[in-house]
Amino acid sequence: MVTAALLLFHGAVPNAVLGLGSLLESFLPWLGLAGVVLLLVALLRRSALALVAVLLPAAAWTHLFGPLLLPAPEPDAADLVVVQHNVSDENSDPSGTARALAGAGPDLIALQELVSPALGVYTETLAAEYPYRAVRGTVGLWSKHPLADVRPLDIRPRGITREWNRGLRTVVRTPRAEVAVYVAHLPSVRVGAGGLAASRRDESAGLLGDAVAAERLSRVVLLGDLNGTVDDRALKPLTSRLDVAERGVALSFPAVFPLARIDQVMARSATVGHVRTLPATGSDHLPVVARVRLH
Template sequence: GTARALADAGPDLIALEELVPRALPVYEKTLAPDYPYHAVRGTVGLWSRHRLTDARPLDIKPQGITEAWSRGLRTVVHTPRGEIAAYVAHLPSVRVRASGLASSWRDESAGLLGKAIAAEKRDRLILLGDLNGTVDDRGLSPLTSRLNVAERGFAFSFPAGFPLARIDQVMARSAAVGHIRTLPATGSDHLPIAARIALG
């Protein structure tokens, strides 16, 4: 149902986070007719109408996490308007503790992602993912200082039952992220978001 709902919105790219192995064949089969190209690394994936090449994992794992953890992907999308580097990421959650909000892992992961984006040789770049922070969050400054954010729309995405903030983001370099909006609930604790991107 989630795969069909996302495909019905008609995007060129679909980024997914928290992919579990048992669900992957369902996404592959359901999305294949309209999205014949996909890349999955760890628990994140990208489905595309356009050919993908050079897919590889991104190392954005904070040092304090000792278990297996792979939440970053980088690939190249071959669009009719040229090649675009596409990044999909799922940053660690901000935890509520007795001492307050704990964001050090999220912030460290954002820093690693920002360094990877700064080193990207392709000029045009799109970042899609669950960044566990709003664009005004200083912890995401390694990203927001390098990338364009949505120009219009609120698209509050979390929590799905009563959305209070958008912690799921679409950002770009050498491209403009126009209107951003939410899609109907899918059963996830986040609402999906959709954005229109104008390539420079």
């Protein structure tokens, strides 16, 4: 009963106390494991009543996450194939990472944690297939289609006085239509004795949501390391304005044992179809690839 209640009414868990609401929502799918444990206990005890009780969290979990597990549809004629990847500023193989991302054949490649001299390696490696690029601060976009109106995106939280540029906005001129593409890297969160420390991430998400709301182009695609899952209420400034992936789990962090998808592809006046991860690179994140259909 408790597991089912947490799944269905996770929004009622307060965030004011240790950030418990966001913490729960960050790992919400993993509550399904509690149902598995309950099922094993019911089978061992051979209790019909316990088996019936297991159906409640199972039904709640299936309602929330079942559609994500449906088989991927046959590949359609997507207007855009996109890759989102935090490449890590400690990546020791930027060239191999760039080749792996390009190997997926995307139209757009969004990267975060771009630092010198690795930035030059990404640029050189991707130049032949992706002649158009935009880099602002530590985020960048490589494109097969022309770019226009490139500008930095101010999503810096209060209290950060050092140089800090982790967002950009540009227009991608696809064969079908112009699309406003946002690339962002929200501040990290920390889990400690004091609970979830995420105030800067939350503030930055609000600023990014305001920018998306003010966007005049109807078609928008957001690619970013948002340091939050789509179930986390802290990303509501974005998830309330943008559609998320319809299918695919694509857990992206940490790469060695992925627990959550914090690398996101969202869209407005477009459909984000199946999302999946690519094999590990030299980063602590896994790359995420998605197919986008423009409305």
